[in-house]
Amino acid sequence: MKRPFKFTWAIWFLLAIHAVVALAGFSAPYNYETQDREHAYAPPTRVHFIDCAGKFHLRPFVYATKSDELNLMEYTPDCAQPARVQFFTQGDEYSILGMFHATRHLIGVQEPARLFLMGTDGFGRDQFSRLLYGGQVSLFAGFVAASFSVVVGLLLGSIAGMYGGRVDDVAMRVAEIFIAVPWFYLLIAVRAFLPLQISPVVAFLLVVSVIGMVGWGRPARLVRGVVLSARERNFVLAARGFGASNAYLLRRHLMPLTFRVLLTQMAVLIPQFILAEVILSFLGLGIGEPFPSWGNMLAQAQQYNVLVSYWWMLLPGLAPIPIFLAYHSLAETLQERIKSTI
């Protein structure tokens, strides 16, 4: 079947975003915990082409800023100190995947000028860099949690569909319980029973497993449906007639049939689970400072004065939108495809 344009677009876009986020150390101008106390709540740095004298430059540049004498949070550009935007420049040291150490960044400017593409937070940390690092948490939490639920759903659903009877009853009743509770309440309740003060890595694993655990019910049901209907098909019956065991039938004949349904479920679940991580971190139940996640970055905007005065603190809330759009269109296309083949 011909791939619709939207579908191709969504896949390439998601791949690109994930690559940029995975290489956050390189693509971000600063480290996520680099603090610049002189530039707390600095607005997004303006990138100029035309200087103070009105002359046009081909290469974009920024001005160093200095804070106002009276009001420390007012920053004015200093025309005497321009700095060109440089690519592949030296900066903070970072490591990629904990293996390669490097200091070269995709983009940056010479000190004393600063390149804050999305402004800074209350500690003077660059929001854009934190957004990229935060994507590592938020995007991958969604992905890992969705894989977890789908795998659990595949195992339990196919066993329930294959063996039927008592096993099926028990598995599906339990799945129903997980589906019945408004899932956000369940998510928070499950989180409630786990420790609160923990290190970021443990928190990440914990959040991922909690989200994955709450969401396995639906994939399990879908897989069960597929297995149940495929169990009676001729090629399966033939294989059984040749003496194939249940385990062999599941592995060789039935599980491969569920692949499409599960792929679609992944596309549906990932954005939902990304949002779950964002909300958990927003409520202070997920990944904690200093490591950024889109949720805990947004949490700072909950304070009234921050919300009113510093609009760029809301930008992390916009970050998921294009990603969700891409996942939604992916899911839509996959669903239509399944429908058209039935």
Added chain:
Amino acid sequence: MIGYVARRVGHAFLLLFGVSILLFLLLQAAPGDFLSEIRLNSQISPETVAQLRAQYGLDQPLPVRYWKWVKSSARGEFGYSFAYNTPAAELLWPRARNTLLLSIPAVVISWLIAVPLGVFAAGWKGGWADRLFSGGTSVLLALPDVLIALLALLIALKTGMFPVGGMTSINAQDQGTWAWLRDLAWHMVLPVAALVIGSVTIILRHVRASVNEVLESTYMRAAEGHGLSRLKLLFGHALPAAANPLISLFGLSVALLLSVSLLIEVVMSWPGIGPLLLEAILARDLFVVIGAVMLSTLFLVAGNLLGDVLLYAFDPRIRRQGIRRQGIRRQAIRRQA
């Protein structure tokens, strides 16, 4: 009718039972309890802590605690809040009322918006209005709930026209019932609006999809051939034919709203179940956590029940054959909830 409803209620009870068992099993797995922090305090002797544990019943095995909780739930207490020293129900009921005060208007308004808009969008399929519509709903659907809540708060703060947070003004009670009601309604505007924005798109999409399905059928084409007007065709014939899955959705939309509502309550400091749940988690006040989750499940189950009863009342086919599961559409909806 009575037998049918009784069966549904029985099913709902079993479900609630299952959820409560699940929650207690999780409770067993939880490290630490309400007294963990007191134990770290060197000024309080281990004997006192042990005594407190015994007093709260934390030293007993899980089945005993579960049985005690079931008994207290039967009395309508839902266990005991350690932090507030009262039966959990006393905390939960007023909060539940406040949550419903937001959710019910939001459900009603969402449906009032979604049904006509969805029918129109289905009727003019393929036109620029339809394209605009599907583009708009995709973007709205991708909008994170957190952002909606924060934007509502921002509007309240920037314009100064709406109250920021809370349910009523401090002195509202003194100015008579009418003034109090007006004040309450004024406080409800933004949270309800945020809830509607958070939930209306999903309903809209389902209305459009199910009306679309009906419009493709041959009898609709026949009706069109007989020269029925577009409006009459859409609202008089297509909508009733498409109503079945939508009525099921009506019940499920309650669940959808509850999840969004939690967040909006927290951000807009509306004293509903959401903030209570969060507070209880941080204080490790476990019976309140269990109570809040049970309540939210209860709302969901009640919503489903309402949907089933409405379906029974509206559709003669179901009255005759007993309910047929609207499997696919339901699953699609639950996915969103």
